[in-house]
Amino acid sequence: xxxxxxxxxxxxxxGDAADLREIGFRSLDFSELALRVEDEIGEELNFxxxxxxxxxxxxxxxxxxxxxxxx
Amino acid sequence: MSGLPRxxxxxxxxxxxxxxxxxxxxxxxxxPAVVVAATATEALAAAWHQATHGGELLIxxxxxxxxxxxxxxxxxxxxxxxxxxxxxSAVRDAEPDRLWLLTSGSTGRPKRIGHTLASLTTVKGxxxxxxxxxxxxxxxxxxxxxxxxxxxxxxxxxxVVEQSELExxxxxxxxxxxxxxxxxxxxxxxxLYRGTEELAKVPLTQITLGGEPVDQAIIDQLRAVFPDxxxxxxxASSEVGAAIVVHDGRAGFPIAWLGKxxxxxxxxxxxxxxxxxxxxxxxxxxEGAVRTGDRVEIVDDRVLVxxxxxxxxxxxxxxxxxxxxxxxxxxxxxxxxxxxxxxRRSPVVSTIVxxxxxxxxxxxxxxxxxxxxxxxxxxxxxxxxxxxxLDAIPVKETLKSDV
Numbered sequence: 271x272x273x274x275x276x277x278x279x280x281x282x283x284x285g286d287a288a289d290l291r292e293i294g295f296r297s298l299d300f301s302e303l304a305l306r307v308e309d310e311i312g313e314e315l316n317f318x319x320x321x322x323x324x325x326x327x328x329x330x331x332x333x334x335x336x337x338x339x340x341x
Numbered sequence: 342m343s344g345l346p347r348x349x350x351x352x353x354x355x356x357x358x359x360x361x362x363x364x365x366x367x368x369x370x371x372x373p374a375v376v377v378a379a380t381a382t383e384a385l386a387a388a389w390h391q392a393t394h395g396g397e398l399l400i401x402x403x404x405x406x407x408x409x410x411x412x413x414x415x416x417x418x419x420x421x422x423x424x425x426x427x428x429x430s431a432v433r434d435a436e437p438d439r440l441w442l443l444t445s446g447s448t449g450r451p452k453r454i455g456h457t458l459a460s461l462t463t464v465k466g467x468x469x470x471x472x473x474x475x476x477x478x479x480x481x482x483x484x485x486x487x488x489x490x491x492x493x494x495x496x497x498x499x500x501v502v503e504q505s506e507l508e509x510x511x512x513x514x515x516x517x518x519x520x521x522x523x524x525x526x527x528x529x530x531x532x533l534y535r536g537t538e539e540l541a542k543v544p545l546t547q548i549t550l551g552g553e554p555v556d557q558a559i560i561d562q563l564r565a566v567f568p569d570x571x572x573x574x575x576x577a578s579s580e581v582g583a584a585i586v587v588h589d590g591r592a593g594f595p596i597a598w599l600g601k602x603x604x605x606x607x608x609x610x611x612x613x614x615x616x617x618x619x620x621x622x623x624x625x626x627x628e629g630a631v632r633t634g635d636r637v638e639i640v641d642d643r644v645l646v647x648x649x650x651x652x653x654x655x656x657x658x659x660x661x662x663x664x665x666x667x668x669x670x671x672x673x674x675x676x677x678x679x680x681x682x683x684x685r686r687s688p689v690v691s692t693i694v695x696x697x698x699x700x701x702x703x704x705x706x707x708x709x710x711x712x713x714x715x716x717x718x719x720x721x722x723x724x725x726x727x728x729x730x731l732d733a734i735p736v737k738e739t740l741k742s743d744v
Contacts, residue, residue: 277709278716297658301687302726305695309727315688 271331273306274299286329293328300331307335346392346492352472353491354500354517355382362389362492371419371426372396372435377406379423381501384479388488391440392458399441399453400480404738409443409451416453442482442579442624445739454579455625462489463583463622470496471521471547474514476507476528478738482579483552487523504738511539521547523575526559527679527742531734534678534699537566551575553741554646554665557592558672564590576646581631582622585609592669593643611637615650638666645669655683658690662723667694670718671725676705679734681742685727696725699734 272282275295283293290296304315315338325334349362365386370376376398378384384400391398399418406413410420417433419426440458443451463486473491477484491499500517502510511532514522522545524532529550532540548563548570555574563572574592576585584607587594594609602608607620608630616633623631636650647653647665655662664682671680678701685695700706706714708728715724735742 277712279713297689298693298721298726301689301693304688305685305693305727314686 271295271303271328274302282328286327286332288328290326290328290331295328295331300325303331303335307339311339348490348492348494348497351491351495352498353385354472354498355385356380356501356503359517362392365389370394370396370398370421372398373416373418373429373433373439375399375401375406375413375418375420377401377403377420377422378479379403381475381479381503383423384484385488385501388485388492391438392492395438397435397437397439397441399443401443402479402738405443405451405480439625440485442485443480444579445481445741452579454627456485456579458489458492460582460622460624461485462493463577464490464494468494468497469546470498472498472500472517472519474510474519474522475499475501476510476522476524476740478504478740481739482577482582483523483525483740486577486583508535509539511543514543515539518544520544521549523549523551525552525740526550526555527553527734527736528740529559529563530679531736533562533566534701534734541566545570548572549575551577552739554648554668555592556669556672558669558677560590560592576616578633580624580627581607581618581620581633582624584618584620584622591643593640593645596639596642596644599644609644611639611644614638616644616646636663636665638663655692655694657684657692657694657722660720660722662694662720664694667696667715667719667723667725670715671696671698671711674706674711674714676700676702677711679742681735682725687726690722693726694723695727695729697729697731699731 275282308315325331352359368386368390370390376387378400387400414430417429417431419429438457440456442454442456473487475487487499490497500519502513506513545567551574560572571588572590573586573588575583577583585594599609605621607618610617614636616635616637617630618633619630634650635646636648636653638645638647647663653664655664667682668680671677677698679699681697683695684692687693711728712724
């Protein structure tokens with residue numbers, strides 16, 4: 271997430287509670303993050319957009335990605 | 342055929358030897374024939390044979406014949422490979438003076454387009470004496486453009502560079518006094534990428550780009566090396582011939598050219614975002630308006646040809662962006678030597694913009710630099726979200742890179 275933000279000259283706030291809307295982390299950024307993870311693990315991630323509705327904070331994103339990798 | 346072609350006394354340089362057309366090896370060709378030219382000399386000799394004996398001919402290369410061999414034999418062609426002649430499976434009369442070209446096949450199976458030496462000869466007025474480099478694959482439309490210049494226009498010499506010499510062509514060109522070079526943007530990007538020291542020694546008065554979308558960045562990069570050289574770009578294809586020629590050093594063509602009708606000149610139009618051309622230089626059976634399949638974007642007073650319609654549009658969560666436009670923005674970054682832009686399947690928005698890039702020098706930019714460069718010039722959904730850095734510019738034998 272830090273790299274995604276840095277490439278846009280933004281900084282990822284410390285702490286997992288930061289609100290995604292407030293820090294400007296949007297669906298395109300989430301897609302980019304997912305592709306970075308895919309490239310890292312060499313596998314395609316499969317999930318539906320509705321599953322993302324509950325994701326509102328930085329911590330939610332990190333948990334979600336971690337779940338995908340272990341599922 | 343009556344008499345020798347007007348360019349018969351022109352000099353040609355091939356395989357390191359300088360000679361005239363008539364001094365090429367004499368061929369005895371059946372008709373209709375496909376000549377599978379393993380060397381540039383064989384291809385030129387076949388072109389000379391056509392210009393002096395007529396008949397029905399298709400010139401191609403070993404890499405392209407296999408896909409079409411059976412089809413061509415069934416269509417009545419003998420296939421000539423060196424001393425070996427394969428007889429057709431169906432016999433028919435030859436069409437007099439018919440020249441066949443194969444489309445590049447970049448969007449599917451290559452198609453056969455009928456021309457004649459006359460319909461391929463698009464430069465007819467008197468020209469300043471020049472020595473042209475011919476880097477193209479024998480038998481392609483671009484190759485025939487250079488070859489017909491040499492055959493039909495006195496004072497237009499041709500220096501052929503073999504495919505194996507492409508990497509060092511500036512050395513060959515300087516040695517043989519080449520003053521004019523025609524190549525694809527990928528050819529020119531690759532040349533600039535290899536370094537400009539040898540290139541700057543070539544006394545060029547004419548640089549021509551064609552065969553792929555031509556962006557302002559490549560024109561400007563060439564201008565920096567050759568400040569006084571005429572730099573032109575040309576839109577040409579097997580189907581519509583040489584239809585657009587622009588000499589003002591800018592990408593795209595003036596919007597005022599759209600819809601303008603004049604005798605013996607192509608009429609240009611845009612339908613939706615597709616370029617449509619009615620050309621006097623068209624292939625057989627292609628008279629009238631031809632949908633080119635190429636996508637255009639109108640920017641201020643220019644019409645830019647940005648890419649193929651069926652592959653150019655990237656749909657990012659319902660917002661559409663032209664890969665060609667994104668490529669132009671990336672290519673304009675001072676650190677970028679070459680770029681390819683494409684859609685990549687992604688969660689959430691289904692497709693996002695991704696790119697492959699070759700830098701002019703290692704470390705000239707990183708992913709963040711290029712993303713921020715694009716973000717300042719494109720809508721958010723058009724910014725490449727994944728950029729892969731390649732070590733070399735990929736190029737096919739057609740001198741294109743499927744950007």
